[in-house]
Amino acid sequence: MTLRLGIIGHPVAHSLSPAFQQAAFDASGIDARYERWDTPPAALADRIRSLRAPDVLGANVTIPHKEAVLPLLDELDPFARLVGAVNTIVGRDGRLSGWNTDGPGFLRALRDSAAFEPAGRRFLLVGAGGAARGIGFALARAGAAVIAVWNRTPERAEALVSDLRRAFPAATCEVQSSLARFRGFDAVVNCTSVGMEGSGTEGVLPFDPEETESHCLIADIVYKPELTPLLRAAEAAGRPVLGGLPMLIYQGALAFELWTGKPAPVEVMFAAARAALRASVRP
Numbered sequence: 538m539t540l541r542l543g544i545i546g547h548p549v550a551h552s553l554s555p556a557f558q559q560a561a562f563d564a565s566g567i568d569a570r571y572e573r574w575d576t577p578p579a580a581l582a583d584r585i586r587s588l589r590a591p592d593v594l595g596a597n598v599t600i601p602h603k604e605a606v607l608p609l610l611d612e613l614d615p616f617a618r619l620v621g622a623v624n625t626i627v628g629r630d631g632r633l634s635g636w637n638t639d640g641p642g643f644l645r646a647l648r649d650s651a652a653f654e655p656a657g658r659r660f661l662l663v664g665a666g667g668a669a670r671g672i673g674f675a676l677a678r679a680g681a682a683v684i685a686v687w688n689r690t691p692e693r694a695e696a697l698v699s700d701l702r703r704a705f706p707a708a709t710c711e712v713q714s715s716l717a718r719f720r721g722f723d724a725v726v727n728c729t730s731v732g733m734e735g736s737g738t739e740g741v742l743p744f745d746p747e748e749t750e751s752h753c754l755i756a757d758i759v760y761k762p763e764l765t766p767l768l769r770a771a772e773a774a775g776r777p778v779l780g781g782l783p784m785l786i787y788q789g790a791l792a793f794e795l796w797t798g799k800p801a802p803v804e805v806m807f808a809a810a811r812a813a814l815r816a817s818v819r820p
């Protein structure tokens with residue numbers, strides 16, 4: 538029996554997940570097909586019900602369904618419940634469990650791609666949307682000493698900070714009021730879409746990396762282009778950098794490991810994602 542998986546979102550035409558997940562299944566010798574399951578909001582409940590079929594191993598969930606999917610599942614991993622968002626569904630014996638590998642994927646990227654251990658370190662998150670939530674909770678759980686949050690809309694930063702404080706009283710969580718001059722951080726993470734191809738902010742920097750201390754890691758969740766304007770500017774300023782592609786691959790690798798119980802072939806996944814990115818570059 539060929540197993541089936543897919544990515545549930547709207548739209549999903551440009552997702553890289555089918556390319557690198559299919560490559561991972563093929564390289565692991567698992568007979569599975571990873572599909573694009575474009576699902577408008579009105580069709581979400583039916584789509585989730587269809588995952589209970591015996592040949593479905595699971596799914597990924599992306600914008601705009603990461604929160605709406607929660608009440609449709611049978612079980613939630615405690616971390617997904619904490620974040621309030623699910624990006625991975627595992628189907629087993631007709632029961633569906635929800636997981637969040639976005640934040641843990643960022644942590645694995647930090648450790649494996651940037652050799653950066655988050656425990657005891659001071660982070661500034663730029664942005665307070667879904668991506669920032671996953672990253673913030675994962676950093677707090679990993680023992681980060683300080684998590685500061687700046688957001689264009691300050692109310693969202695305040696909400697994230699108060700949720701983090703409630704869940705992790707030991708971490709120092711605070712709203713950052715300005716990006717004009719900021720010091721005292723070991724890593725600054727762009728959790729917004731600023732700089733992403735197709736966002737209308739191509740070429741724009743979400744903040745000036747020269748405003749950080751010289752040892753500060755500059756991380757970007759944007760992976761298209763792989764070397765974003767922020768990363769270019771950070772490299773030019775001599776800062777260590779971490780791009781968005783490792784986070785994308787590691788969230789997928791953790792999902793693969795949940796579905797299959799096998800280690801993900803991470804290098805194969807990177808190569809497939811880079812090939813798909815190259816193929817999608819606009820003329």
Ligand code: ATR
Binds near residue numbers: 666689690728738
């Ligand atoms: P995601 O799940 O990818 O995080 P989201 O929940 O829509 O998506 O959050 C997008 C984040 O990018 C938010 O922090 C958003 O800021 P607002 O809360 O003020 O909307 C931020 N963002 C998007 N475009 C931006 C821009 N041009 N300048 C600054 N921040 C921007």
